[in-house]
Amino acid sequence: MRPQVVLATAAAVAGLTFSGVGRAAEDVYIGGYVESLLEFARERHPEFAAMRHEAAAAAERIEVAGALPDPMFRTELRDITNEANPAASPSVLPARVGSTKYTISQTLPWFGKRELRRDVAVAGASEAETRTRATWMELATRIKQTYAEHHVHLSILRLLRENIDLLSRIGEIAQVRYAGGIGTQQEVIRAQTERAMLQGDLAMFEGESAQASARMRSLLGRPSANVKLRPPEKLRPLPPPEKLEFAALEARLVANNPQLGAEAARIAAADKGRELAYRNRYPDVSVGISPIQTGSRVSEWELMFELNIPLQQDSRRAQEREAERMAEAARARREAALNQGLSELSERLAGLESARRIEALIAGSLLPQAELSLQSALAGYETGRVDFAMVLDAQRQVRKVQQDLVKARGDQQVRLAEIERLIGEEL
Numbered sequence: 001m002r003p004q005v006v007l008a009t010a011a012a013v014a015g016l017t018f019s020g021v022g023r024a025a026e027d028v029y030i031g032g033y034v035e036s037l038l039e040f041a042r043e044r045h046p047e048f049a050a051m052r053h054e055a056a057a058a059a060e061r062i063e064v065a066g067a068l069p070d071p072m073f074r075t076e077l078r079d080i081t082n083e084a085n086p087a088a089s090p091s092v093l094p095a096r097v098g099s100t101k102y103t104i105s106q107t108l109p110w111f112g113k114r115e116l117r118r119d120v121a122v123a124g125a126s127e128a129e130t131r132t133r134a135t136w137m138e139l140a141t142r143i144k145q146t147y148a149e150h151h152v153h154l155s156i157l158r159l160l161r162e163n164i165d166l167l168s169r170i171g172e173i174a175q176v177r178y179a180g181g182i183g184t185q186q187e188v189i190r191a192q193t194e195r196a197m198l199q200g201d202l203a204m205f206e207g208e209s210a211q212a213s214a215r216m217r218s219l220l221g222r223p224s225a226n227v228k229l230r231p232p233e234k235l236r237p238l239p240p241p242e243k244l245e246f247a248a249l250e251a252r253l254v255a256n257n258p259q260l261g262a263e264a265a266r267i268a269a270a271d272k273g274r275e276l277a278y279r280n281r282y283p284d285v286s287v288g289i290s291p292i293q294t295g296s297r298v299s300e301w302e303l304m305f306e307l308n309i310p311l312q313q314d315s316r317r318a319q320e321r322e323a324e325r326m327a328e329a330a331r332a333r334r335e336a337a338l339n340q341g342l343s344e345l346s347e348r349l350a351g352l353e354s355a356r357r358i359e360a361l362i363a364g365s366l367l368p369q370a371e372l373s374l375q376s377a378l379a380g381y382e383t384g385r386v387d388f389a390m391v392l393d394a395q396r397q398v399r400k401v402q403q404d405l406v407k408a409r410g411d412q413q414v415r416l417a418e419i420e421r422l423i424g425e426e427l
Helices: 003-017 034-044 046-066 113-179 185-219 247-257 258-279 313-383 388-424
Strands: 028-031 072-078 098-109 227-230 284-294 297-307
Touching: 028 034, 028 113, 034 046, 034 113, 098 297, 113 185, 113 258, 113 313, 113 388, 185 227, 185 388, 227 247, 247 258, 247 313, 247 388, 258 313, 313 388
Parallel strands: 028 227
Antiparallel strands: 072 098, 098 284, 284 297
């Protein structure tokens, strides 16, 4: 990551945290590069923070799931009416009743049950962690796409302003020709009309740019008013073609896709849950020890052993069938997620390749030809060899080709962000 990106993000976070008391906080600036926006969102976005806390909570359940139940303590006061000792009056004090029995017992699950419960909790924590990754990849994708869209808007705005200036120049030429008697007033009016139409497009794209900026602030977690967003300066470079081979991306998707990871964790939890359902056929054991107090001394000791009798076999078989169906459902969901992911990957790659080809065609052929045609039309119009309609057509063609080039580059960034979301990491 660029050093200036890290410094800008750190300055923004510090400005949010340590703004002066009793005075307006100084403005801090983030953005310019998409990396700084991603770093800021990772620290500030509330939904992602909530997912991190939930994943941490799920990790804490592992220790709870594998722990023994708390031991039990019980006290029994025997012969509180002192029937065996008529000289004594009824009492509830341990030393003044017939005898007092103290019992300490501990329930011990059948062999392997604690480990299986712990394994189920580990799978649940792993699923929560992958859900957190999925949330981040979704958020990062939206930030990258919004950044690219904003960059497209600003680039088109710059082109529109250049074309408005060009139409002003064309209008001046038309005015001079009309004043010299070699042009018509209609040419002057058409130039002014075309310029007004471009100004309308300019206002529309300015509105879309403002909307993209507002959308970006939302994706960053609604930073305070003193945090200012720099306009996008440049798009991310595209990875080399060898990194965009479908086979390589397919392997990375299978290994790193967060949704597939979550489904794999569900499969693990379902498998362990099924094993635990089978283990429930066996009883849990409780052991205990009981000292018996008579008067002020312990006169006897008892040892206790008990177990539950698993007689309700129908309900246990139903639990086992439920666990088996849950495991089968988890595997089917993973297969469906894999098919969907590979289908989307293929579509996004095709879209990216199409946008790259369009960019190469426009930049290498269409745009130079359109610009040469416009220059020739302008030169011919000044000398009276070309009519005004041809100049406007050439200018419109240049504007369309320029905007198509900008949109093709932005579309590549959108497709790249979607591919990175699918494979679970950046290229």
